[in-house]
Amino acid sequence: MPTLEAAEKVTGATRYVGDLLVPNMAHAKVLRSPLPHARVLSIDAAEARAAPGVVCVLTRDEVRAAGIEPVYGFVYRDAPLVALDKVRYQGDIVAVVVAEDAAAAEAAAELIEVDYEELPAVMDVEAALADGAPLVHESFSPIAPELRPIEGTNVCHRAHIARGDVEAGFREAYRVYEDTFTAPPVQHCALDLHACIASIEDGAITVWTNCQSPFPLQRELQRIFKMDARVIVPYVGGGFGSKSRDRLECVVTAAAQLAGRPVRLVLTQEETFQTFIRPAYHGTIKTGVRADGTIVARHVRFTIDVGGYAISGARSANNTLKVATGPYRIPNVLVECDAVYTNKPPSAPYRGLPTTQHTMAYETQLDRIARDLGIDPVELRMRNLVVDGDVHITGDLLRSTHAKECLEAAAAGIDWGTPSTPPETPSKLRGKGVSCTIKYTLTPPTRMSENGAAISLGEDGIFEVRIGTVNIGQGSDTTMAQFAADGLGVGLERIRVVHSDTALVPVDSSTTASRSTYHMGNAVLDAASKLTAETLAVASHLLERDAGDLALGPDGVEAPDGPTLAYDELVRRSGGPLSALGECVVGGTYTAPDGTEYPIASTFWSFASAAAEVEVDTDTGEVRVLRMGAASNVGKAVNPDSVRTQLEGGLGMELGPTLFERLVWDEGGQLLTAALMDYPLPTMETSPTYRPEIVEHPFEGGPFGAKGMGEIGSVITPAAVLNAVYDATGVMFHEVPLLPHKVLEALEAL
Amino acid sequence: MKITISINGKREQREIEPSRTLLELVREDFGLTGTKAYCHSGICGACTVLLDGAAVSSCSLLAAQADGADVTTIEGLAAGTTLHPIQQAFIDHFGFQCGYCTPGMVLLTKALLDEVPEPTREEIVRYMGGNICRCTGYAGILASVEAAAKALSGEIPAGET
Numbered sequence: 067m068p069t070l071e072a073a074e075k076v077t078g079a080t081r082y083v084g085d086l087l088v089p090n091m092a093h094a095k096v097l098r099s100p101l102p103h104a105r106v107l108s109i110d111a112a113e114a115r116a117a118p119g120v121v122c123v124l125t126r127d128e129v130r131a132a133g134i135e136p137v138y139g140f141v142y143r144d145a146p147l148v149a150l151d152k153v154r155y156q157g158d159i160v161a162v163v164v165a166e167d168a169a170a171a172e173a174a175a176e177l178i179e180v181d182y183e184e185l186p187a188v189m190d191v192e193a194a195l196a197d198g199a200p201l202v203h204e205s206f207s208p209i210a211p212e213l214r215p216i217e218g219t220n221v222c223h224r225a226h227i228a229r230g231d232v233e234a235g236f237r238e239a240y241r242v243y244e245d246t247f248t249a250p251p252v253q254h255c256a257l258d259l260h261a262c263i264a265s266i267e268d269g270a271i272t273v274w275t276n277c278q279s280p281f282p283l284q285r286e287l288q289r290i291f292k293m294d295a296r297v298i299v300p301y302v303g304g305g306f307g308s309k310s311r312d313r314l315e316c317v318v319t320a321a322a323q324l325a326g327r328p329v330r331l332v333l334t335q336e337e338t339f340q341t342f343i344r345p346a347y348h349g350t351i352k353t354g355v356r357a358d359g360t361i362v363a364r365h366v367r368f369t370i371d372v373g374g375y376a377i378s379g380a381r382s383a384n385n386t387l388k389v390a391t392g393p394y395r396i397p398n399v400l401v402e403c404d405a406v407y408t409n410k411p412p413s414a415p416y417r418g419l420p421t422t423q424h425t426m427a428y429e430t431q432l433d434r435i436a437r438d439l440g441i442d443p444v445e446l447r448m449r450n451l452v453v454d455g456d457v458h459i460t461g462d463l464l465r466s467t468h469a470k471e472c473l474e475a476a477a478a479g480i481d482w483g484t485p486s487t488p489p490e491t492p493s494k495l496r497g498k499g500v501s502c503t504i505k506y507t508l509t510p511p512t513r514m515s516e517n518g519a520a521i522s523l524g525e526d527g528i529f530e531v532r533i534g535t536v537n538i539g540q541g542s543d544t545t546m547a548q549f550a551a552d553g554l555g556v557g558l559e560r561i562r563v564v565h566s567d568t569a570l571v572p573v574d575s576s577t578t579a580s581r582s583t584y585h586m587g588n589a590v591l592d593a594a595s596k597l598t599a600e601t602l603a604v605a606s607h608l609l610e611r612d613a614g615d616l617a618l619g620p621d622g623v624e625a626p627d628g629p630t631l632a633y634d635e636l637v638r639r640s641g642g643p644l645s646a647l648g649e650c651v652v653g654g655t656y657t658a659p660d661g662t663e664y665p666i667a668s669t670f671w672s673f674a675s676a677a678a679e680v681e682v683d684t685d686t687g688e689v690r691v692l693r694m695g696a697a698s699n700v701g702k703a704v705n706p707d708s709v710r711t712q713l714e715g716g717l718g719m720e721l722g723p724t725l726f727e728r729l730v731w732d733e734g735g736q737l738l739t740a741a742l743m744d745y746p747l748p749t750m751e752t753s754p755t756y757r758p759e760i761v762e763h764p765f766e767g768g769p770f771g772a773k774g775m776g777e778i779g780s781v782i783t784p785a786a787v788l789n790a791v792y793d794a795t796g797v798m799f800h801e802v803p804l805l806p807h808k809v810l811e812a813l814e815a816l
Numbered sequence: 817m818k819i820t821i822s823i824n825g826k827r828e829q830r831e832i833e834p835s836r837t838l839l840e841l842v843r844e845d846f847g848l849t850g851t852k853a854y855c856h857s858g859i860c861g862a863c864t865v866l867l868d869g870a871a872v873s874s875c876s877l878l879a880a881q882a883d884g885a886d887v888t889t890i891e892g893l894a895a896g897t898t899l900h901p902i903q904q905a906f907i908d909h910f911g912f913q914c915g916y917c918t919p920g921m922v923l924l925t926k927a928l929l930d931e932v933p934e935p936t937r938e939e940i941v942r943y944m945g946g947n948i949c950r951c952t953g954y955a956g957i958l959a960s961v962e963a964a965a966k967a968l969s970g971e972i973p974a975g976e977t
Contacts, residue, residue: 068907075915076903076922078850078890085849257854257862257916257950303852303916304950335855539914539951711910711956718953742859742948751945753954 067705069544070563071301071537080301083261083276084332091263091328092121094321095171097161097178098340099153102189102409102735103200104182106149106160114163114177119170123178124162124321126150132323135290138316140282141210142222142376144203145412147290147317153182154202154374155409156735157340162317164325168332187409187735191348191369194220194408202374202407213380222372223380223405227387229459235363235398239354242363243435247427248801249347249784250728251371253339254416255747258303260338264319265328271295273315276302278536279576281516283312284568290316291323299566302538306719307415308342309538310578311378336740343729345379345413346371347423351431359439359446363398366390366427370405370420372413379413380405385506386420388460388667392428393469393504394450399459409735415578417716418777421505422784426802429501429785434798443789444477447502458504458671461664463656466765466773469673472697473502476675476782479695479757486679493685496692499789500677501782506668507774508579510653517652518572519589521550521597522645527621527634529554529597531590532564534574535582540776541708542582548704549587549769553594555618560633572647580774583704584670585650587769593648604640605631670765670773674698676717676782678754680790684813687806691721691754691787701765701773709775713758716779722748724784726803819883823848824892832879838872839863841879842889850890850919854948861947864920865889871927890919893926901967902926902960911960913951920947925961933969937962 074080111123122128129136129147139145149160161178165171188194188202199220206215206222215222236242262275270293277283280297287295302309314331322329333341349368355361368390372379383405390401416422436446451469458464477483477500486496520532531550535542543563551558564570566577574586598618605623606613609631616623622632637643652669677695682688696713703709726746730738739745758779764771784802792798797812820829823846830845842848842865851874852862858876865874866888893900902925905911912918921944928935928943935943940961949957966972 068910071915072907072912073899073903075912075918076890076899076906077894078848078919080915081849082852082916084853255948255950256914257852257860257948258914259854302914304914306950335857539912539916541913707910711913711952714953714955715913715951716953718955719950741857742855743857747860747948747950748954749945749948750941750954750958756953756955 067707069541070547071543082258082301082303083274084259086263086274086300088263088265088328091330092164092166092325093168093171094162094164094318094329094331095168095175096159096337097163097175099149099156099158099160101153101182101184102156103185103187104153105185106151106153107181107183109161110179111161114174117174117177119166120174121164121166121325124148124324128324129320132320134320138286138290139375139377140311141208141213141378141381143207143209145375145377147320155411156737157411158374159317162321164321164329188220189409189731189735191346191371191406191408194406202409210381212384220407221404222376222407223383225384225387226400226402227459228400230398232363232365232398232400236354239362240357242352242354243431244350244352245431246800247349247351247423249423249426251343251346251410252723252727252729253343254306254308256304256306256308259333259335260309260314260341261332262315262318263328263330264315264322266323269293271319272298273319274298274300275315276305276309277312277315278305278310278538278578280536280566280568281534281573282576283315286312286316287319291319296569299536302536305538306417307419307578308338310415310576313341335742339729339737339740340411342414343373343411344416344419345373347420349423349427351427353431353435355435359435359441359449361394361396361450364391364396366401368403370403370413371408371410372405373408373410375412376405376407377412382415382419386424388506389421389504390424391459392425393452393502393673395452395456417719418505418781421503422720422781425501425503425781426784426788430788430798433499433789433792444473444482444500447473451502457658460667461656461658461662462667464671466699466701466763467673468699468761468763469502471761472673472699473500473675475697475759475761476500476677476695479759480677480679480693482677489681493683495682495684495794496679497790497794498677498679499786499793500675501785501789502675503778503781505672505778505781507581507584507670508575509667509669516573516575517585517589517650518574519586519593519648520572520645521593522643523597523601523633523637524643525634525637527632527637528562529556529560530562530564532571533586533590534566534571535586536566536577538577540712541705545583545704545708546586546590549590550594553591554598557620580672580776580778583772583774584768585652587772588650589648591648591769592650593646596646596648597644600644600646604644605636608636608639670768672698672773672775672778674778674782676786678786678790680787680794682791682794682809687810689725689791689804689809693755694786695757695759696779696782697759697761698775698778699761699763700775701768702762702771703760704770704772706760709760710758712776713779714756716777717756717783718748718753720780720783721752724787724802724804726805728803817880819880821882822886824888834880836879837875838865838877838879838882839874842874848889848891852916852919861920861924862917864923864947866923866927869927869930871924888923890923893922902964905964905967906960909959909963910956911952917947917949921949921957925964929965929968934965
């Protein structure tokens with residue numbers, strides 16, 4: 067079914083943050099660092115302050131004078147509101163100019179004189195890990211207990227996970243394969259630009275923003291400014307992780323405090339590239355197999371480039387330790403990672419990152435192994451994929467896996483086993499490839515998970531569902547309305563959804579990590595169940611009937627032989643609205659058969675496969691993806707149309723970083739690909755046809771058996787495409803994107 | 817300077833700065849925020865409006881260039897509460913998720929189908945190839961355009977795309 071807000075969206079009536087106006091608001095522009103790494107010696111903003119239309123200028127001096135907390139961050143408190151002693155990447159925030167309009171603010175920003183002492187920069191992980199490398203941060207400030215920085219280096223988090231004895235596994239292997247993998251940074255390019263309006267009135271902050279984590283942001287505002295804060299997130303035009311953490315809201319609030327009036331900031335597209343990016347990934351993967359293709363050992367080492375601030379990037383690295391060895395039964399595994407500071411923009415999650423890069427690494431290596439051993443790639447996977455009852459690398463007992471069924475369904479989508487139709491000219495080559503993955507969701511204790519929902523029955527006879535989930539295009543209002551309607555036993559027309567306003571809805575951790583359907587869905591069902599009981603109790607009293615004889619009907623509470631008590635009348639007669647708070651409790655431990663207690667590493671595990679057919683032009687090096695199949699075990703598809711479009715969207719989005727997207731900096735730390743002119747995105751012309759398939763095996767504990775799937779499509783894309791190129795050309799690429807000149811070079815080297 | 821334009825069928829006069837873009841005129845002076853912005857460089861198509869029936873990037877045109885012209889924005893497409901068949905097709909065929917690119921996509925479809933009422937798939941892809949969508953992977957948009965063409969050419973009744 068279409069989403070509830072569909073008509074609003076096709077008529078242009080939907081309001082995103084950039085469309086909002088607040089009375090008396092002023093406009094902000096950010097002055098950014100031109101250098102990747104420098105000490106800030108002095109800032110002279112006198113001329114800017116005197117410029118026409120300027121209200122105020124926020125620099126480190128005003129931040130210090132205001133007595134507010136000058137640094138913020140979710141897991142690392144390392145990001146200053148505006149630069150304090152140093153700037154740490156080109157585009158780092160140095161000052162904020164507030165003026166009557168954005169043009170005046172922009173003009174005045176150019177009048178600010180900043181004296182920098184340039185410092186040597188570390189533009190990639192290799193440079194940052196070198197002996198004697200300049201330090202991006204001289205000290206560490208982790209606030210999440212699981213983070214382990216290495217003092218005196220740029221490593222802000224080092225972690226590992228292991229099972230079995232990986233060296234013993236390699237010793238018993240028939241063959242051992244080792245490969246190195248690289249994926250450069252890219253940007254999310256959510257079209258709804260980062261924007262916020264901050265207002266302080268009567269000692270309380272109100273922020274309108276398109277941040278994906280309104281409640282953590284609210285807490286951060288309260289900590290920094292020591293006053294109440296309300297965060298309102300209207301419809302969001304895509305985020306894909308770029309808005310998962312706040313980056314501007316605290317800065318703009320400081321500017322509003324200084325200005326004494328509401329302040330609005332809307333970034334340009336170029337500035338979004340200086341705000342959050344998907345980090346560079348480098349890794350090696352070593353895999354030992356028996357002669358029949360059974361995997362016996364796997365060792366993965368990888369680095370994540372978290373950029374100048376590890377606001378949340380270090381934890382992203384930690385989370386993906388859990389999935390780096392893939393959806394396979396492997397008795398001996400070791401995964402090691404370093405999250406490393408560099409002088410790049412801060413990193414943010416990106417629709418499943420870095421599960422995407424891990425999947426690329428282990429799945430492309432698996433095709434190399436398949437060819438070496440003479441085993442069909444699908445067959446090799448079938449021999450190794452996990453099944454229900456297997457124990458994962460984390461100790462978790464896996465259930466609702468059905469990874470093999472996903473692979474079969476995805477492969478069927480491109481007629482796996484049937485040779486490709488011959489291309490029109492012999493200079494073009496066609497081939498097919500598949501991929502499989504396993505993905506986690508954010509789970510305590512690695513991440514606090516709070517999941518509340520409220521439903522109330524008001525005097526208009528409408529059930530109002532109040533959720534913290536941000537409606538970012540995934541259709542969450544509709545899915546939650548469906549849960550509420552089913553849970554209550556009423557029609558969708560009786561449901562109204564209120565979303566993501568911290569003053570109106572219960573606490574929710576974030577709209578990230580494919581977590582909302584499961585967590586918020588359960589909370590909504592819990593609230594529906596409690597409200598049903600409460601409503602029946604009230605009706606029982608009013609009707610003088612036993613509550614057990616009554617039921618919620620489409621228009622009111624129904625007795626088997628009596629009249630219906632209409633919902634609006636019930637509320638009027640009961641003296642006011644009825645309301646219930648629901649929650650989803652997660653966490654706990656799992657006891658293995660040997661008695662070992664493991665904290666549950668992921669509340670649910672997602673499984674999916676992709677298949678791709680490509681055409682490689684050996685004259686130009688151009689790779690075209692012709693068609694893609696994909697399948698995910700979603701437990702239960704609550705809105706099958708939304709599931710299919712999410713799968714397609716994930717596949718299509720990730721084709722960009724697979725084929726042509728990448729951010730490039732020059733030696734001086736200047737971003738060369740900051741505008742769409744130099745940073746092409748997938749278009750209808752570059753898009754294949756898709757065959758998204760839903761696999762449904764109810765997950766016990768999920769709402770109606772559902773689990774999350776919002777990111778799974780992108781995760782499985784690069785590996786399937788690279789394997790198809792390998793099939794077509796015999797060249798296995800160990801990096802993305804597949805730029806034509808690189809493809810040509812590799813083909814010539816054959 | 818003074819300009820006169822017809823916006824969504826209504827004749828309007830405005831005194832504007834010569835440097836004002838058509839995008840700023842539409843969004844800020846007329847409050848028609850259905851027209852979106854992203855790249856501000858005429859590439860992404862989020863700011864597409866119809867200028868005398870042709871699809872243009874309003875971020876890359878001066879408001880002055882629209883003097884004397886008919887401008888249609890997304891707010892001008894539906895007839896009251898009745899959706900245009902193109903809008904209905906985008907709903908029925910999941911031509912959007914977050915909705916941010918949708919005004920531009922719908923108006924680009926309108927320009928295409930006014931010009932080529934029964935486009936081939938290749939013609940649709942070539943015409944629509946400039947507008948960026950980050951959510952759908954384009955399959956739903958392609959299906960929406962094809963369904964809208966059928967609805968508008970009377971092959972299937974409007975509202976049953």
